[in-house]
Amino acid sequence: MRAVVxxxxxxxxxxxxxxxPPGASEVRVKIEAGGICGSDLHYYHHGGFGTVRIREPMALGHEIAGVIAAVGSGVPHLLPGMRVAVNPSQPCGVCVHCREGLRNQCLDMRFMGSAMRMPHVQGGFREHVTVDAAQAIPIADQLSLGEAAMAEPLAVCLHAGKQAGPLLGKRVLVTGCGPIGALMVVVARYGGAAEIVVTDIADAPLVVARRLGASRTVNSATEASRLEPYRAGKGVFDILFEASGNQAALRAALDLMRPGGMIVQLGLGGEMTLPVNTIVTKELQLRGTFRFDPEFELALRLMGEGRIDVKPLITASLPFLSAVEAFELASDRSKSMKVQLTF
Known part of the structure; x- marks a missing residue:
């Protein structure tokens, strides 16, 4: 078998x-599609992110979908030939956080394509992967495997939407329009937001944001003055989804938030210095959001029922043997949003 390592x-x-081969409670999946994530790009360009570094060769990839090739003797509900999305999270189920229902905070999480542990948890950019049967989720007949591979990033954004609370009728600001920021537009629109404004420092991703339903897009590098009306009073936005991980983007957005507004921080970058006085005097709420849990199956259901369409985000699909070309393309924000590998 071959893998992208x-x-x-x-x-x-x-x-x-x-x-x-699969054990009694496992299934073997022939991978058909895999999306290149921002963390994959960090490993490719920098060997990791923060304190997480590659210490041994590691197969990348955690946004994957395929067809079941074999099932273990103790798996009654899955059959060879079934099309599935693979949930890359495997929480332990027994630690204090798992028992509290916070499985995304598991103390012994095994997450595919992650160098946080040693030995590393190998990723899913392989011709076949063997996983616990609970990680293989059947998909709707009308859903393509490329769309199914978008379940993981969509789940991240659904979890972030849950952190924000009700979106119905709210004015929403999204800063940073990579795949996660773009999917936050989709989630905010699905949640009934009255207005969705998206900012980025590049024009190409903003075009995608408009296609996905953004009310307005602003290039904050070249047309920041267009944000001035949103400073009226003490600011007008109810909810900020900060998806860039950039300190300057977050600080600038605070001036646009109305008193009592909710900030949900999705983007991971370096450590930030925040204007605490602004947060205190405007009584802003700041929440983190990390991965997902039940939202993975919810993402597949919403896509399968046609209630959320992620196809506009998939800008290219390349054979896995052209992985270097695909990773370079995924790194060019002027040419791509979500690049997928095919197997």
């Missing part, structure tokens, strides 16, 4: 990879 920054190879 990172060895060091800019050292991405197609390697032979061990292939194991």
């Amino acid at each position: 990172i060895h060091a920054p800019k050292d991405l190879r197609i390697d032979a990879f061990p292939d194991s």
